[in-house]
Amino acid sequence: MSIQETLKQLGIELPPIAVPAAAYVPFVQTGNLVFLSGHIAKKDGKPWVGQLGVDMGTDEGKQAARAIAIDLLGTLQAAVGDLERVRRIVKVMSLVNSAPTFTEQHLVTNGASELFAAVFGERGAHARSAFGVAQIPMGACVEIELIAEVG
Template sequence: MSVYKRLEELGVELGAMTAPAASYAPFVKHGNLLYLSGHLARRAGQIWKGRLGDDISTEVGQQAARAVAVDLVSTMHATIEDLDRVKKIVKLTAMVASAADFESQHIVANGASDFFAAVFQGIGPHARSAFGVARLPLGSCVEIELIVGFE
């Protein structure tokens, strides 16, 4: 089944590629790999601010991670123009703005990982790192970067 059909079934509409918030490229293509720079969590077009374990629950953090994943797919689409060219979601790195005692960064990252598994099915499961940080740019609660193999 087409990636676009799965997105439609999930009720996901892709947006435009998000512009970088500083001096960096939103993506780099090298051979058959696409490196997507960190994307910040957004809600209703605005940075989704907060810290897990302080003012954001794990469940809401998962929603934020899923929102980042949708944004990453929008960037993929804008970059390679056809999501059916994706051959493997290779590596996901999730950074979670966390209170000092918050220990569920890996559960927050599941919001993105589960989304990629659903959309890209057999090629969606990936290697992953998830870790907590004191603060993220612009006060975002989650930032995710991604490496994708494509043809």
């Protein structure tokens, strides 16, 4: 099954590439690697604001991470033209806006990791880091960046 067919089966329509909110570009390609800038969680087109362990639970955070993964796929498609060119999702780095006592950043980040696996299969298996941080721009609950290899 093609990537586009998989996305359709999952009920996912990729968004257009977002305009950066500061002095950076959405992606940079060097050689066969594409580096995507961090994307924040959005809900209804606005930053998905919250802090895990204070006013959000793990399940909602996981939904936010999945939403970011969809945005990242939209940016990746804009960067490479066709997601079939993706050989591998290489690395995911996730920042989770967390209370000092919240320790489930890895479970929140599964929302993105599981979607990449569903879309790309074996090519979606990746190295990953998940950090708890004191704050994210605009009060967003999660921010994720991605590195992919293309052919």
